[in-house]
Structures are given as C-alpha cells and as structure tokens.
Amino acid sequence: xxxxxxxxxxxxxxxxxxxxxxxxxxxxxxxxxxxxxxxxxxxxxxxxxxxxxxxxxxxxxxxxxxxxxxxxxxxxxxxxxxxxxxxxxxxxxxxxxxxxxxxxxxxxxxxxxxxxxxxxxxxxxxxxxxxxxxxxxxxxxxxxxxxxxxxxxxxxxxxxxxxxxxxxxxxxxxxxxxxxxxxxxxxxxxxxxxxxxxxxxxxxxxxxxxxxxxxxxxxxxxxxxxxxxxxxxxxxxxxxxxxxxxxxxxxxxxxxxxxxxxxxxxxxxxxxxxxxxxxxxxxxxxxxxxxxxxxxxxxxxxxxxxxxxxxxxx
Amino acid sequence: xxxxxxxxxxxxxxxxxxxxxxxxxxxxxxxxxxxxxxxxxxxxxxxxxxxxxxxxxxxxxxxxxxxxxxxxxxxxxxxxxxxxxxxxxxxxxxxxxxxxxxxxxxxxxxxxxxxxxxxxxxxxxxxxxxxxxxxxxxxxxxxxxxxxxxxxxxxxxxxxxxxxxxxxxxxxxxxxxxxxxxxxxxxxxxxxxxxxxxxxxxxxxxxxxxxxxxxxxxxxxxxxxxxxxxxxxxxxxxxxxxxxxxxxxxxxxxxxxxxxxxxxxxxxxxxxxxxxxxxxxxxxxx
Numbered sequence: 001x002x003x004x005x006x007x008x009x010x011x012x013x014x015x016x017x018x019x020x021x022x023x024x025x026x027x028x029x030x031x032x033x034x035x036x037x038x039x040x041x042x043x044x045x046x047x048x049x050x051x052x053x054x055x056x057x058x059x060x061x062x063x064x065x066x067x068x069x070x071x072x073x074x075x076x077x078x079x080x081x082x083x084x085x086x087x088x089x090x091x092x093x094x095x096x097x098x099x100x101x102x103x104x105x106x107x108x109x110x111x112x113x114x115x116x117x118x119x120x121x122x123x124x125x126x127x128x129x130x131x132x133x134x135x136x137x138x139x140x141x142x143x144x145x146x147x148x149x150x151x152x153x154x155x156x157x158x159x160x161x162x163x164x165x166x167x168x169x170x171x172x173x174x175x176x177x178x179x180x181x182x183x184x185x186x187x188x189x190x191x192x193x194x195x196x197x198x199x200x201x202x203x204x205x206x207x208x209x210x211x212x213x214x215x216x217x218x219x220x221x222x223x224x225x226x227x228x229x230x231x232x233x234x235x236x237x238x239x240x241x242x243x244x245x246x247x248x249x250x251x252x253x254x255x256x257x258x259x260x261x262x263x264x265x266x267x268x269x270x271x272x273x274x275x276x277x278x279x280x281x282x283x284x285x286x287x288x289x290x291x292x293x294x295x296x297x298x299x300x301x302x303x304x305x306x307x308x309x310x311x312x313x314x
Numbered sequence: 315x316x317x318x319x320x321x322x323x324x325x326x327x328x329x330x331x332x333x334x335x336x337x338x339x340x341x342x343x344x345x346x347x348x349x350x351x352x353x354x355x356x357x358x359x360x361x362x363x364x365x366x367x368x369x370x371x372x373x374x375x376x377x378x379x380x381x382x383x384x385x386x387x388x389x390x391x392x393x394x395x396x397x398x399x400x401x402x403x404x405x406x407x408x409x410x411x412x413x414x415x416x417x418x419x420x421x422x423x424x425x426x427x428x429x430x431x432x433x434x435x436x437x438x439x440x441x442x443x444x445x446x447x448x449x450x451x452x453x454x455x456x457x458x459x460x461x462x463x464x465x466x467x468x469x470x471x472x473x474x475x476x477x478x479x480x481x482x483x484x485x486x487x488x489x490x491x492x493x494x495x496x497x498x499x500x501x502x503x504x505x506x507x508x509x510x511x512x513x514x515x516x517x518x519x520x521x522x523x524x525x526x527x528x529x530x531x532x533x534x535x536x537x538x539x540x541x542x543x544x545x546x547x548x549x550x551x552x553x554x555x556x557x558x559x560x561x562x563x564x565x566x567x568x569x570x571x572x573x574x575x576x577x578x579x580x581x582x583x584x585x586x587x588x589x590x591x592x593x594x595x596x597x598x599x600x
Contacts, residue, residue, distance in 0.1 A: 065513075100502050102458075103517060105576055106550035121576070129333045129340070133384065148385060169508050187333075187340065188381050190390070190449020190456060191502050198421065198453055228510055299508060 016213070016272050020249035021046070022283040025257075025292060028222050029239045031075035039076075039083030039218070042243045045285065048216065051088035053157035056125075057081060058215075060163045060179050061096045062231060064110040069235045072162045072220045074116035076241070080162060080218060081117065094120070095152050097127030097182045099192045100231075104128060125152045128186035135211060141270050142203030144195070148188050149211070159215040161247065165224030165238055165254055167296050171201055172265045172305035173258065174230045175251040176217035180208040202266030209247060209271050217250040218243045221257065226296035238294040240287070248272045249282045259295035261307045316575070316585040318354035321347050322361045324579045329364035330372075331579050340382040343579040344368055345394035348402055350583035353590035353597050357401035366405040369395055377410030388414055390449045390459035396466035399597060412470055415463055416482060419445040420455025420489075445482065446489035446503075456503035457493060457518045460486050461525035465598050490522050491533055498536030499544065516544040520556025524598055527563035538564050551575045555584035562591045563599060 024042055028035065043050070057080050059072035077094060084092045094117070101107045104126040114120045130150035137144055153159060163179035171178060181204075184193045196204040221240040225233035240257060244250040248271050252262035262268050262277040269277070279289070298305060324331055324347065330339025331347040344365055351362045372379055378388020379395055393415050395406045421427060423445045446455025447463040464486035471479045493503050499514025500522035506512060519541050526534055538561065545557040551573040561568045570588070575581055587597060 101515060101517075103550050103552055105578075106553065110549065126333075129337075131338055131382075134386075186449075187342075188385055188387075188389070188450065190453065190459070192456070192504075194448070194453040194456070195450055228508070232507075232510055232512075301508075 016248065016276065017246060020276075020282050021245040022285045023242060023244040023246075023249050023253045025253065025284055025286040025289060026241050026243075027239055027287055027292060028241045029237075031073050031222060035076055035079035035241075036082055038241060039079045040086060042218065042241075043083055043087045046216070046243070046245055048087065048158070048245075050084055050158055052090045054155065055084045055089045055092045055158045055160060056153055056156040057084070057092065057094045057160045057162055058153075058179060058182060059094065059096055060174070060182065061098050061104075061107060061111060061113075063098070063100050064107055065231070068231075068233060069164070069223050069225055070231055071111045072164050073222065074111065074113045076218070076220045076222070077113070077162055078117045080160060081123070084160070089158075092123070093125055093152060093156075094123050095125040095127050095130075095150070097130075097150070097184065097186055099181060099186070102128075102186070102191050125150070127152065127183055128191075130185065130187075132185055132188070137207050138210065140203075141206045142196075142199040144199045144204060144207055148185060149183060150185055153183050153212075159212050161212075161215045161217045163217070163219055164230075165219055165221035165240075165242075165258065167226055167229035167233060167258065167260070167298055167302075167305075169228055169230075169299055169302065171205070171267060172302070173251070173255050173260050175219060175254045176215065176247040177205050177209050177251050177267055177271070180205065180212060180215070183208065183212075202270055205267035206270035209267070213247070214245060215247055216243070216245050217247050219250060219254050221254065224258070224294075224296065226258075226298070228299055234297070236294065236296055238292070238296075240292045240294075248276070252277045252282055253284060253289060256289055256307070257293050259293065259307050260298075260305050264305050315570075315589060316582040318351055318356050318586065320582045321350050321354075321579070321586065324582070325361055325365065329368035331365065333580065334578055338382065339368060341369065341372060341379045342381065342391050342394060343583070345391065345398065346580050346583035346587075348398050349597050350586040352399045352402055353587050353595060357399055358403055363403050366398070366402050369406050370404055373406045373411065376414055377407065377412075378414035379406065379411070387451065389451070390418075390447060390463070393447070393459070393463040393466035397462070397469055397598060399600070408470070412467075415447075415466060416478060418447050418451060418463075420448050421452055422454045444489035444492060445485040446493075447486070454503075455489060457490065457500045458502070458521055460489050460503075461521045464490070464525045468599075487526060487529070490525055494522070494533060494537060498533075498540035500537075514540060514544070516541075516548050516550065516553035517556045519544055520553065520558070520560035523560030524556070524563050527599055534564065538566065542566070542568070545571065549573065552578075552581045552584055555581070555588040558588040559584075559591055559596065559598065562588075562596060567592075
C-alpha cells in the first residue's frame with residue numbers, strides 16, 4: 001500500500017516517522033507544460049509505486065475571486081493527473097469538498113477546472129456529498145472523537161494533497177495539512193465545517209493528519225497568496241513547487257520559504273513537536289531552500305508567525 | 315425548463331433521491347424533489363408517496379432527520395421536511411420534527427459562550443444577540459440553515475402560531491439582517507474576519523432574501539439590488555434559481571437566465587420551484 005487511505009490503517013500510522021522523507025523543492029516560474037515533466041520527476045524521485053493503485057488528488061478549492069488566487073491552479077492538478085496516470089495508476093480521481101460554497105461544480109467551473117482538465121466532471125468527486133463512514137480518532141488532540149469521512153478518500157491507496165502556498169489569518173499558514181479540512185463532508189457538517197473550529201482549528205488539523213499521515217504533498221507555490229489568506233489575500237509569485245511524502249516536513253519547508261516560522265504554527269507543533277521542525281532535521285533535495293525563499297506579508301498582528309527578518313528574503 | 319419527469323427519473327428504488335443520479339439517497343435532495351413534485355401538481359403521485367415514506371423511515375427517535383445513512387445525528391435539514399406541503403401523503407411526524415428544530419440554536423448565542431467571550435475580553439465582529447440555526451448541532455448558526463428554518467417555522471405557524479414559534483422566527487430574521495455583508499447580500503454567514511469585510515454569494519443572497527419576504531426598509535432594498543446584480547452576472551443555474559426565488563418573494567419579476575444545467579437533483583428541483591414561483595406558486599411561502 002502506497003499510503004494510508006483506509007480506516008484499518010489509521011491507528012498504526014498515527015506516529016510520526018523517526019526520520020522525515022526528503023522534501024523536493026523545484027523552481028517553476030509559470031503554469032506551463034513543464035509541470036507535466038516536473039510531476040513525473042517527483043513521482044520517480046520519491047519512489048511512488050502507484051501501478052494498479054487508486055490515487056485521489058485533493059486540490060485546495062475554496063471560493064473563486066478573479067481578483068486573487070485562492071485555489072490550486074488547475075494546470076498543476078492536470079499535470080498531477082497525467083503524471084500519476086503515466087506512472088500506471090489504475091484510477092486517478094480529483095476530489096474536493098469546498099468549505100464555504102455549496103455549488104462545487106460551479107465553483108470548479110469558475111476556477112478553470114472544466115476548461116483546463118478534459119472530462120473534468122467525470123473525474124471529479126464532490127467530497128461534501130460523497131458516501132461516507134464513521135472513523136474513530138485515536139488519541140485525538142481536538143475535542144473530536146470521530147468523524148464521518150468520504151469513502152472516495154478512505155478507499156484510495158494514495159491521497160495526494162495539492163494545496164496552494166498561502167498565509168492563513170487564523171492558523172498562520174494553509175498548506176498540505178490544513179488542506180485536509182476539505183475531506184470533511186459539508187453534507188454532514190455544513191458550510192463552513194464549523195465543528196472543526198469549535199473542536200480547535202490547530203488540533204483538528206493535527207487529528208486529520210493522524211488519519212492520513214503519509215498523504216503525498218505537491219504544493220502549488222508558483223503563485224501563492226500573502227496577507228489576508230486564505231481567501232482575501234494578495235497574489236505572491238514564489239515560483240516554486242514543493243513536494244514530499246511527509247506532510248509535516250513539506251509544510252515546515254513551505255513555511256520557511258514564506259518566511260514563516262514552522263515552530264510557531266500550532267498544528268505543526270502539535271503534529272511533530274518543535275524539535276522535529278528544525279531546518280536541519282528536514283532533508284531537502286532540489287533547490288536550496290534559501291535560494292527560493294520569498295518572504296510573504298502577513299496581516300498586522302500576525303507577525304508572531306514570521307521568522308526574524310532576513311531569514312526569508314524578499 | 316426542467317420538469318417533473320426529470321425529477322422522477324432521478325428517484326432511487328428505495329424511494330429517496332440522490333444528489334446526482336446513480337448515487338445513494340440523501341435527505342436533502344429527497345426533500346427538494348418532493349417540493350418540486352408538489353410544485354408540479356404531483357404531490358399525491360406514486361413518486362411523491364414513496365419519497366415521503368422514505369423520509370418517514372429515516373426520521374430519528376429525537377424527531378430530527380439525519381443527512382443520509384449511516385449518519386446517526388439529526389441535522390439542519392429537518393427543517394426542510396417541515397417545508398413539504400400537507401398534500402404530500404405520509405411523511406415525517408411534523409410535531410416531533412418541529413420540536414427538534416425549535417430546540418436548536420447556534421452555539422455562539424448561548425450564555426456560556428457569551429460569558430466566556432466576556433471574560434476573555436473578546437469582542438465579536440458580528441452580532442451574537444440573535445438565535446439562528448446551525449448546520450450541525452453544537453456548532454454556530456449560519457445563513458442557509460437559519461433562512462430555511464425561519465421559512466419552515468412560518469409554514470408551521472400558518473397552522474398554529476404560538477409565542478415560541480413567533481419568537482424564533484423573529485430571532486431568525488434578526489440574525490439574517492445582522493449577517494448581511496457590506497455589499498447588501500449574504501454569504502455563508504461570516505460578514506467580517508479580523509476586521510476585513512467579506513463579499514456575498516449569489517445562492518446565499520437568494521436564500522436570505524427569500525426568508526426575509528414581507529420585510530422592507532433600506533436594508534432589504536439593498537439586498538434586493540445586490541440580488542439583481544448577482545443575477546445579471548450569475549453563471550450557476552442553481553444559484554440563479556435561488557436568486558429568482560428571493561427576488562420573486564419581494565415582488566420583483568426576474569427573468570430566468572439561460573444557463574447550462576448539470577443534471578443534479580437540487581438544480582432540477584430548484585429550477586422547477588423558481589418557475590412555479592414565477593407562475594405565482596411559491597411553495598416556500600405557501
């Protein structure tokens with residue numbers, strides 16, 4: 001099995017690994033055909049054997065606003081779709097459960113998914129309305145004890161989290177782990193999935209991570225969002241794609257690229273502890289982290305999430 | 315223009331309706347399909363009868379309805395079942411369902427939350443004074459469940475209005491007025507975050523306006539204007555149907571835009587309901 005996807009695997013996978021898998025950092029200045037090669041390279045580099053497997057791609061699709069860049073760019077999702085198909089996956093689906101807007105297909109249409117990805121509707125599952133089952137949380141950090149989760153995700157062999165590189169006005173950053181909020185079905189919990197907020201945002205993110213600790217992550221940092229993310233922020237080109245098999249390690253690296261301190265991101269601390277977030281314990285391949293660092297602006301009052309000036313360059 | 319045959323074609327063998335043809339039955343599409351059949355003059359058809367029986371079978375001990383199997387929790391859509399016209403045969407025990415709906419409030423309007431926020435010195439950016447309805451028990455109140463619960467209680471009140479019903483309807487409407495966005499319409503129910511204003515959405519603006527039928531004043535005029543703006547640029551058939559329902563409830567005569575349909579049950583049903591409202595029969599209000 002490539003990664004955790006089934007309820008049976010949940011308790012066994014709730015510990016963080018002794019050593020992080022390496023995190024890939026690659027420059028990508030635009031949403032071009034080159035992304036197809038880049039995804040194939042990432043699959044090979046991380047030894048993802050998906051032959052005959054069911055793969056679910058989970059982009060971040062929240063709202064659409066033509067003035068900014070809220071959602072994972074569909075060209076990167078298309079590249080991932082083709083990349084995993086080329087690697088021999090038996091089935092590759094795109095799945096998302098937006099947190100604010102109920103009309104998911106209309107949102108996907110506005111966000112360019114229909115025009116970018118051929119036969120998008122037949123490849124897509126609305127996780128807000130999918131069939132589901134109850135999953136018990138093992139040693140939860142939030143007030144949640146169980147969650148109904150969609151079968152499309154629970155039954156897959158590999159979940160691929162495809163978030164956008166964004167600041168977040170509550171959590172500090174929204175990356176591959178926060179992207180898992182989209183797995184929680186709005187058809188049960190509503191729009192927004194407010195039970196997660198009451199249970200504790202950071203704690204809920206950490207709990208969802210324990211259910212899918214080996215989700216593979218490919219972060220769209222080609223154009224990210226700074227300031228009032230995750231919805232009302234400003235586009236911030238960072239020209240980078242970050243990927244890896246340990247979501248905590250990927251997100252910690254992405255934080256550093258944005259000039260944020262991963263040790264101050266509550267859910268990363270809960271998931272792994274500050275000592276496991278230090279830069280020298282997260283192995284990286286590809287570009288040197290500091291060569292692609294692009295300091296993202298944060299809202300006034302949220303400077304506590306930032307690394308000291310100079311550790312992320314503008 | 316969608317018709318009742320399209321709705322009947324989506325019905326599952328168990329009597330319920332799925333969100334999308336071929337999927338399992340859920341409570342929400344079943345309620346909207348039954349409303350659409352009633353709006354098409356087929357409230358007593360075999361399809362309506364079996365759908366109504368599906369709902370009755372899924373009413374829980376506490377009087378509420380769960381979204382689907384295997385969920386063991388009653389949620390907001392219990393209010394939808396109360397919107398079904400009495401002509402639909404069988405169906406849920408309305409008294410028990412109403413009792414469940416009346417027992418729900420947004421968690422933020424409770425005294426415990428208010429006290430905690432006071433002690434922490436946290437000042438909310440939106441008014442927490444009014445009881446709305448949550449999507450899921452124990453969570454905060456939001457636009458859509460509040461708007462549909464207000465409409466459901468009004469329907470009950472047409473049979474027998476009492477002080478509790480009246481208070482909750484007034485509270486729900488006050489909640490909606492307080493949760494309008496800066497642009498005059500509604501989004502999911504969060505008008506500000508960290509001091510930054512949020513914009514409205516088409517579908518929630520339509521639902522909000524529908525629940526505010528019979529109201530007037532500058533706030534409603536602004537909401538109507540925003541709904542008309544949304545409709546002029548709307549590219550979603552379902553959102554346009556909600557906007558039409560909301561505008562019709564305020565005496566406007568919106569044109570039905572020519573938009574692509576995706577064949578989902580809610581989309582078909584809401585199209586039928588908006589068309590019926592345009593013809594003078596708004597089942598949300600009757």
